[in-house]
Amino acid sequence: MGFAVKVLSQFVRRHSTLEKIRNIGIIAHIDAGKTTTTERMLYYAGKTDRIGNVDHGDTITDFLPQERSRGITIQSAAISFDWRNRGEINLIDTPGHADFSFEVIRALKVLDGCVTIFDAVAGVEAQTEKVWKMSKQIPKICFINKMDREGAGFSRTVKEIIMKLSTRIALVNIPYFSLNPQTREQKFEGVIDIINKKLIKWDINDPDSVNVVELDPIKDKYLFDQLSKARESLIETLSEFDDTLVETFLEEANGDYLKLSSSVINRTLRNLTLDNTITPILCGASFKNVGVQPLLDAVVDYLPSPIETKLPDINKKNFVMKFDHSKGLIINNNNSMCVALAFKVITDPIRGLMVFVRVYSGTLKNGFTVYNTTTKKPFKIGKLVRMNADVPEEINHLNTGEIGVLTGSSIDGNVSTGDTIISHSMKKDGLKSFKKNEELTLKINPISVPEPVFTVTVEPKSLGNKDSMEKSLKRLVIEDPSLRVTVDEETGQTLLSGMGELHLEIAGDKLVNTLGAKVELGKVTVSYKETINENTSVESYSDDKGYNFSISLEPLDGSVKDISKQSNKEMWYSLGSDNNYLIMEKNDKYDPENEWLLQLTYDSIVNSIVSSSIVAFQKGGKISNFPLHSCLVRVHSNWQVPIDVEKPSEILEITRNVIIKSLNKLVTNQYSVLQPIMSLNIDVDPNDMGVVIRDLTSDHDAIILSIDDRDSVEKAEDNLLFNKIAEMQYLPDDVTLNLMKTSTGNESSKHIKAEVPLRKMIAYNKKLRSLTQGRADFQMYFEKMERVTSDHLKEIIDDL
Numbered sequence: 001m002g003f004a005v006k007v008l009s010q011f012v013r014r015h016s017t018l019e020k021i022r023n024i025g026i027i028a029h030i031d032a033g034k035t036t037t038t039e040r041m042l043y044y045a046g047k048t049d050r051i052g053n054v055d056h057g058d059t060i061t062d063f064l065p066q067e068r069s070r071g072i073t074i075q076s077a078a079i080s081f082d083w084r085n086r087g088e089i090n091l092i093d094t095p096g097h098a099d100f101s102f103e104v105i106r107a108l109k110v111l112d113g114c115v116t117i118f119d120a121v122a123g124v125e126a127q128t129e130k131v132w133k134m135s136k137q138i139p140k141i142c143f144i145n146k147m148d149r150e151g152a153g154f155s156r157t158v159k160e161i162i163m164k165l166s167t168r169i170a171l172v173n174i175p176y177f178s179l180n181p182q183t184r185e186q187k188f189e190g191v192i193d194i195i196n197k198k199l200i201k202w203d204i205n206d207p208d209s210v211n212v213v214e215l216d217p218i219k220d221k222y223l224f225d226q227l228s229k230a231r232e233s234l235i236e237t238l239s240e241f242d243d244t245l246v247e248t249f250l251e252e253a254n255g256d257y258l259k260l261s262s263s264v265i266n267r268t269l270r271n272l273t274l275d276n277t278i279t280p281i282l283c284g285a286s287f288k289n290v291g292v293q294p295l296l297d298a299v300v301d302y303l304p305s306p307i308e309t310k311l312p313d314i315n316k317k318n319f320v321m322k323f324d325h326s327k328g329l330i331i332n333n334n335n336s337m338c339v340a341l342a343f344k345v346i347t348d349p350i351r352g353l354m355v356f357v358r359v360y361s362g363t364l365k366n367g368f369t370v371y372n373t374t375t376k377k378p379f380k381i382g383k384l385v386r387m388n389a390d391v392p393e394e395i396n397h398l399n400t401g402e403i404g405v406l407t408g409s410s411i412d413g414n415v416s417t418g419d420t421i422i423s424h425s426m427k428k429d430g431l432k433s434f435k436k437n438e439e440l441t442l443k444i445n446p447i448s449v450p451e452p453v454f455t456v457t458v459e460p461k462s463l464g465n466k467d468s469m470e471k472s473l474k475r476l477v478i479e480d481p482s483l484r485v486t487v488d489e490e491t492g493q494t495l496l497s498g499m500g501e502l503h504l505e506i507a508g509d510k511l512v513n514t515l516g517a518k519v520e521l522g523k524v525t526v527s528y529k530e531t532i533n534e535n536t537s538v539e540s541y542s543d544d545k546g547y548n549f550s551i552s553l554e555p556l557d558g559s560v561k562d563i564s565k566q567s568n569k570e571m572w573y574s575l576g577s578d579n580n581y582l583i584m585e586k587n588d589k590y591d592p593e594n595e596w597l598l599q600l601t602y603d604s605i606v607n608s609i610v611s612s613s614i615v616a617f618q619k620g621g622k623i624s625n626f627p628l629h630s631c632l633v634r635v636h637s638n639w640q641v642p643i644d645v646e647k648p649s650e651i652l653e654i655t656r657n658v659i660i661k662s663l664n665k666l667v668t669n670q671y672s673v674l675q676p677i678m679s680l681n682i683d684v685d686p687n688d689m690g691v692v693i694r695d696l697t698s699d700h701d702a703i704i705l706s707i708d709d710r711d712s713v714e715k716a717e718d719n720l721l722f723n724k725i726a727e728m729q730y731l732p733d734d735v736t737l738n739l740m741k742t743s744t745g746n747e748s749s750k751h752i753k754a755e756v757p758l759r760k761m762i763a764y765n766k767k768l769r770s771l772t773q774g775r776a777d778f779q780m781y782f783e784k785m786e787r788v789t790s791d792h793l794k795e796i797i798d799d800l
């Protein structure tokens, strides 16, 4: 699409104070209105001079060609803007489709607060529940969007937020509808600001019109009554958690809910939001430009600055971390240490590789030499930029708490998603001042990558295209680590795995059209795995040089978190993915915590055994060479490494052979094939429910877990406490709710929850659309890997 979006040069922050910075994400179910809301925020902040529209494919944050043509967000986009000199907002608009969940996961890792958006008709949807859980530790505000739609239910959605998301809430504003006396039509036109006691109205035909009026009890008794009840409910809720508020309420406001000052309410609400006790709720209709400015105020008023946020999760338990009012986070009492996390990598056609980082402490500067504690290598950073979606703005440094981008040829190959970067804040080559075994081993704990469940074969169009295919695939995975490239040991075929059919479709499109790879993609299949059914016997190796290893393998059933806590005699290490783990039993001879006798570090010994286990497990099981899943490698406590060995390559070879030998000793029926089981959520018109259920059980081997309708949320939720809280909360009448129409009249849609084997769900999107004439919506999430029964096994093998 040939158009350019103008990004206005506006007041660019240079001397921002830490308290003003807000690193926030916009999260929600697909189509809730995240990008539409972001677009309005940019417009009202003066960052753009026109409002883009997702349906016309001209928004600022959805800039990829695939995003613009499909009208959905695929990758999270970062943009920085100033809000009325009150807040410096770094905003990340995230995708809502479940296939792109990793984009949300990595954004959440670096964000301090979130705005969760709800479609007022659909309420709390499946992916919103998911991202809400993912962002459990992060303070959030809710925005109930699409209040202009027929069937919008503000109060119904608030109730669902309380009960389904188990949170205490505070209504910052409630919807205002104007009544047409002739048609009796209710039109959403504004909000009643509960804290400032005002009515704010917008003219939906003019995005720049805002009309703010004090509410007068004489002139509008009905609205004033709503305001009074909502304010009473708000203050009662806040009083439960804050005794000072109660004192001020009684002494200064004489127990009058309308007299308690807005600054006192805001201060309390801010504190309670920051510690995740309460979630403020606002409403609007972004598409009609209603309610966005109060949302921006709320971002500044209630969400944390980088000095009020949670501490990063690091691997050095002995390092002290504390916030300083002007310097930000200080780690290990070292004022000059800059610590940053790389959370996203993209390739720009002009600038090449770009690495998004969040600076946690200190300052990152142009041209400085930095150290990657993951690769254990130093490198020099080129230019630093701040991104305005796809438009970069060059900057000289990134301060504590900020989000920006590293560019320059020297970063290529030196930094990937999840790496921690250390730099000296003042001295260009100041790395020498950090201790090799102390600061330079600090890591911000890794970003977890979800399990890919679908696979597609990728073949070069001709032999001559093989090298460029491999290069392009490598690039694809660097940008999106939730894609995985493997080679089938038996057939030699290259396999690309991802989170869903759409994920692979988009990846294939990018591979061919953006990266220019000359490849053919095969048909999408399910990623099967194999596991072992019983423990192997202990396999031992020893030699004259002094190596000694006894290794056994065990199937892993149940949650690793529970099992790994059981013993302190062993150390657990993840083998990257597929729920495989390494256990190093404690060897009394060598203790990494005390005197260490070997030339090789403990870390390098473990790293080589991790690598050898991964290679051995990739060779696959005996049934169909599917990679191994849910297996433990146990290195018994008598392990021994010669004192003077400097390189770990022999360890790698020895342990790999021992593991492969153990696996080979098992016979075929001591292996099982595992298949992905998905949890399925379908919202369907009641009229279509019968046909959808019949199809699910007969054609898709589904187990139906529940069928609910929206009105039964209260009954379906067995969370008594939150049911009670929702009942006590003042909620205005949902005046347009009765306008909701389905093909069967006013009956609300049904929600089906089921469990299905993924192999039965290929191309289900198309099928559901044809069964329901497009009136149903579904989301599917990976639930677990499950052993395949023998009759299904034949079906699977025949299908390959």
Ligand SMILES: Nc1nc2c(ncn2[C@@H]2O[C@H](COP(=O)(O)OP(=O)(O)OP(=O)(O)O)[C@@H](O)[C@H]2O)c(=O)[nH]1
Binding pocket: 028, 029, 030, 031, 032, 033, 034, 035, 036, 037, 054, 055, 071, 072, 073, 074, 094, 095, 096, 097, 145, 146, 147, 148, 149, 284, 285, 286, 287, 288
């Ligand atoms: N009626 C109405 N439609 C809206 C409103 N906000 C957004 N929409 C429409 O809802 C659809 C989805 O909007 P998006 O902004 O793309 O939603 P999203 O949450 O960013 O979607 P993904 O990023 O793909 O998950 C578009 O057709 C919008 O025009 C609103 O306030 N009222």
